[in-house]
Amino acid sequence: MSTMRAVILKRPHEIAVEEIELITDLAPDEVLLKVELSAICGTDIHPYEGRMEVEDDLRLGHEFLGTVVDAGVGVQLWSAGDRAVASCVVNCGFCHMCRRNQPGACVGLRIFGLGLTTGGLDGGQAEYVRVPAADLSMRRIPEGGAGTDEDYLMVGDILTTGYEAVRAHYTPGDVVAVVGAGPVGLCAAMSAQVLGASKVILIDKIASRLKEAEAFGAIAVNADETNPVDAVLDLTEWRGADVVVDAVGHPSALATAIRLPRAGGSLAIPGVYNEETLEMPWGEIWFKGIKISGGAGNITRYMDEALALVVEGKLNPGRMVSHRMPLSEAAEAYRMFHAREAMKIVLDPPADPPSVPVPDQERSP
Template sequence: MSETMKAAVLRAPRVVEIADVPIPHINEPTDILVKVEKTAICGTDLHPYEGRLELEADIILGHEFIGSVVDVGSAVTQFSVGDRVVASCVVSCGACYQCRRHQPGNCAGSRIFGLGLALGDLDGGQAEYVVVPSADITARAIPQGSNVNDEDILFAGDIMTTGHEAVARAMRPGDTVAVVGAGPVGLCAAMSAVALGASQVLVVDKVATRLKEAEQFGAIGINSSENDATDAVLDLTDWRGADVVVDAVGHPSALLAAIPLLRAGGVLSIPGVYTEESMTIPFADLYLKGVRIEMGVSHITEYMDEVIALMGAGKLHPSAMISHRMGLSEAAEAYKLFEAREAVKILLDPTR
């Protein structure tokens, strides 16, 4: 093994370079070192890329990846060298009050790959190698001889599980689920709502191509640039509103668009990432409707096994969202495409 590796490094907002950096090494007995086989660009990566989340310079980006284990800490019990794994984007301690209550996203020691010192100082997975801490908790073995393909299971570490949790924690079979935003997380939420038995899945967006993708997953697309989304949802629900509304965007305008779609007593689920310290919302409407709100950092490790099982059963196919397959060497161009919304989901191959 050489002393250095290639990695996508964020030098400054909108400046991504492929750099030669030292190969990381295991620091704790609970770590594993993974040789990355596939990685992806996530919507959350755009927060530091666009400068909305200020990070120190020279961060290795990325938190969606799969690969093979090449080194194992002495305290790791679930993995051996040669195992192929997918890792949760969020690393938790597994032992604190929040983790014991099955809410690892609220762990005070939570860390996220590729988001700098403020979120745990973990190098990201858009590189040839990455260290996975607390491996027995964070990672899952890729099932051998199953129907799950690599490009599907890659997304079990973040967007597929994030979208799945957004509906699983909020809906019952037979519910109408409305999803605002047909980006990757929104499409995953729609996919899971169909798999979990929603009677209707309605997806609201302004981009016709993304709505066509949602329709391929069994949803009804509503183009909010051509139709009043509130009227469309009410018309499809006998003027009650949706039982569950998912804000899969993470922007104040999306939240304001989501609230009117919800029926009285319904559930507003917010997997979209918000960085605003404050914003104005129609609180009286939420109160009078008796709305329940589910939001926060996703509890990925609580839902990964369920998602992988549904993939194996042929119920979830997030790889259908992949629009571009590029080499890691093309990361700078890939980020430009993704920011411009010219790509739904981009895979990066560290060997290219």
Template structure:
């Protein structure tokens, strides 16, 4: 008998194990049909490392009521090429990582480096929230469309675990630093001490920030931020903390939560002529911050989506130089079979960042 994921068949089709969404609070590892090449630009990746992201918690917490049950989750993953289409420039066995943003690479938006604005844009494992549904990477195998654009080879001196961060959250952190226009010597405020907030803080340090103040309501997350060398405060203390540190507020502010309250907190912490960059996922239909204050201080408030396709070489350079190691934020490494446990731990904040190992190499616990 052949085990699922290594050649088992259902109705004549090979199968694999994958993390499947079954409704709010319910994910399971199911045996599903293994993906196949559907277009010459496709690649099938055998996944070695995949992570649970804060975005994955939105359907898990019931915040997306129309999210489709049966969706294979996950958009942060790395692995090796299992099979490549005729137009995909990757050989079998090549180590690769994927951008969470899937784009064609050939339209006017892609030509300008605006991959999230591509008419064909979609995200792995996000049902039809953005673009057409596409099975995610919390699985033994995943199909990558437009692989000549979406996939990149993992350098020999970068681990698969480090590489998966380049495909989403670390690149978003660097996009926040660019968007907030962090300059050498700046006092930087970060609202949110989750994985995105801490990685944005680390990216700010590489950009020359003199001091990073991180605000979060959860004491354990503040402790973790302090362990990275940041000044950590509760959100209600941020305004006072940045004024004590710099006298006029933060030179650059990064909002890494995606809530109205977090954006309000970020704007209030900003110094005159500062830039606030929001990289948390926002859905508000109102202007959730004090516009009068923003006007009086002549602030720039912008929103950014990280673009791994455009920025991955910059991010890889930071890792390869030793200036930044995203794996520092990983607290749990679990087998794919323990995905339900991973989601519970992450949802309850008993884990900070969870990496799943579909290739069976998770460390013994």
């Protein structure tokens, strides 16, 4: 039996890197990917904190990139040696919703590394991962593009998630306001900038994150110092923002975000909510005619556009990587990420070099 190492959530707050069986039997639509890079995401923190109920010994990770080792008999587009990034959300491609180009609403939706309630796919924070519906869910990493592997890695989730939050609701020239300057919020803000927003406003309370936002031309609003509703009104001739993104996924962020769209504007909510009910200013929402959208990202619908912008060098989400750590240090990486000591951590399975924080200047454009 061959084995591989994988990041395993033993129970909330307890991560182990264990040697487990490497399954090489593939379903007809699957490929076996040798993982070269994976990342820890805010979504991983839901099971890590115990806020999302998952089975014991869960293999984590839904953001990964690697090289195809083997492909199932039905796979048309992939063969050994191809390099690819996978969508974190796997959709079927055939159901009513998929045929209407809404893969995030797929009846057979599955997500890597988040347990049985999201389809039970093994996670990609491992040396190998099986990717189902590979022809649909993976994209080739082009040779000679302007992106780095860390840029391409983000296409599978956070970049495309942030990109969709803006792109799906937006008209060129819009003012885009983003609540939360974490990785998804920064991806949304940099996407808005590239798509041609007239202003991009980023709201957070962490000064270093706001500095990162300013580095690529966004207007930073520190919610500890300024009322974000007033700030957005001031910047939009008292209208409110055309497109608002809640990239946090916490009721306090939503309470701010819901007050920021102009009449007829949009609120996109890529942030994850588990609450059954929330108090909302319904009269204001109705009178303003705010369009609200949420749910799992339509990754396979938008990842080609996001990928193309990375290839052209117009989007560089890899700049958000603050720490590169070997897979063996995953427990420490999760602790740091959970403690907000790191903006974005990539795990590097094969090389296992000592962990190094990335100096700030390397992340500037």
